[in-house]
Amino acid sequence: MKLKPWVKITLFLFIIIIIFISIKPLFKKDNNINNNKSIYEEYHIPISKQSKTLDYVLNNNIYDEKYLDEYQDINYKEEDYFKDILLSFLPLGYKGKEINYIMSLSSLNRNKLKNKEYIDLSNYYNIKNFNVDNYDRYEEYFKNNNYEYKDVVTYVNLNLDLPVYTNTEEAIDANNNLVLVNKYNSLPADYKPSDLETVKGYYGDQVPMRKETKEAFLNLQKAVKEEKGIELMATTAFRTQARQNALYTDYVAKHGKEKADTFSARPGYSEHQTGLAIDLKNPIRPSGERLNDDDYDWLKNNAHRFGFIVRYKKEKEFITGYDEEDWHxxxxxxNEATIIYQENLCLEEYIDLYVKQY
Ligand SMILES: [Zn+2]
Structure with missing residues (x-):
């Protein structure tokens, strides 16, 4: 096939343009150096120190000769906060590599860190629930316990370094399915869910629980009957704060406060008040027993399929603050229950790792 001359010329020009466009970026960096060359000379900076961050500080008139080596280590970021990071953290004594880590923190953590004197962050790299506010407590807890930093961060975030019922916080959203109620987290006084419904209970009474919890529980009951041929019935679910108060007062009178705190919640600190917790019993077990090992085995490996978790496990006693309760x-x-099950977490750990933002 023979091409007409004008087609040949057009094609030729077209190819030249394509080549020009594709090799142009290769010269960009050199241009930049050339642009800054006079500035480098003015500041007596060897061209070998050239980096994007150094160019940035020179072009923005924030160059300081004492940080020349750090500029080389700091990964340039095209973000509005980059200038502020350099101006805040270099004077505090952070090295270039530490500043790269600081840039990976949340803006909340960065702002807290800005107002603190220099701290050594090297033990906390890649710990996603690191909270600058708790730094001194982490260091103290690490010294006194035999845990890795990753666990130290979680446990201190959960207040395990403080006595129970201190540093307590009241739930902001008590109606949330993930509301955390434990010895450091309470419900608003006399909180009562507005969507309580009932299921037939073990004692022949109507047991109140929240609507979504009830629907999920009916599915669980159906499945355990089909798969194991057993019944799991509710003995208690929602409990008012007044009722919890009466129970706890009674336990304290009988066993003393310290003992009572290991198995009963103080009023306002009981998960039963959320309407999301259920105590179970297999009716064929003797009166002193709620579930046998076999019942529990099914429950612990299947509850998540219906959105439930076994809340107080043996291996998590030191976190939940409660003796094991296989029936609660x-x-x-x-989704949440599945992650908690697969990663063998307790609710406290899950919330700290996946829900809270530091
Ligand atoms: Zn319970």
Whole structure:
């Protein structure tokens, strides 16, 4: 096929343009150096120190000769906060590599860090629930315990370094399926969910629980009957604060406060008040027993399919602050319960790792 001359010329020009466009970026960096060359000379900076960050500080008139080596280590970021990071953290004594880590923190953590004297962050790299506010407590807890930093961060965030019922916080959103109620987290006084419904209970009474919890529980009951041929019935679910008060007062009178705190919640600190927790019993077990090992085995490996978790496990006693209760389940939702089950977490750990923002 023969091409007409004008087609040949057009094609030729077209190819030249394409080549020009594709090799142009290769010269960009050199241009930049050339642009800054006179500034480099003015400040007596060897061209070998050239970096994007150094160019940035020179072009923005924030160059300081004492940080020349740090500029080389700091990864340039095209973000509005980059200038502020350099101006805040270099004078505090942070090295270039530490500043790269600081840039990976949340803006909340960065702002808290800005107002603190220099702290050594090297033990906290890649710990996603690191909270600058708790730094001194982490260091103290690490010294006194035999845990890795990753666990130290979680445990201190959960207040395990403080006595129970201190530093307590009241739930902001008590109606949330993930509301955390434990010895450091309470419900608003006399909180009562507005969507309570009932299911037939073990004692022949109507047991109140929240609507979504009830629906999930009916599915769980159906499945355990089909798969194991057993019944799991509710003995208690929602409990008012007044009722909890009466129970706790009674336990304290009988066992003393210290003992009572290991198995009963103080009023306002009981998960039963959320309407999301259910105590179970298999009716064929003897009166002193709620579930046998076999019942529990099914429950612990299947509850998540319906959005429940076994709330107080043996291996998590030191976090939950409660003795093991194989019969107490808590509704959180299927996705959340599945992660908690698969990663063998307790609710406290899950919330600290996946819900809270530091
Ligand atoms: Zn319970």
């Amino acid at each position: 389940i808590r509704y959180v939702g299927i």
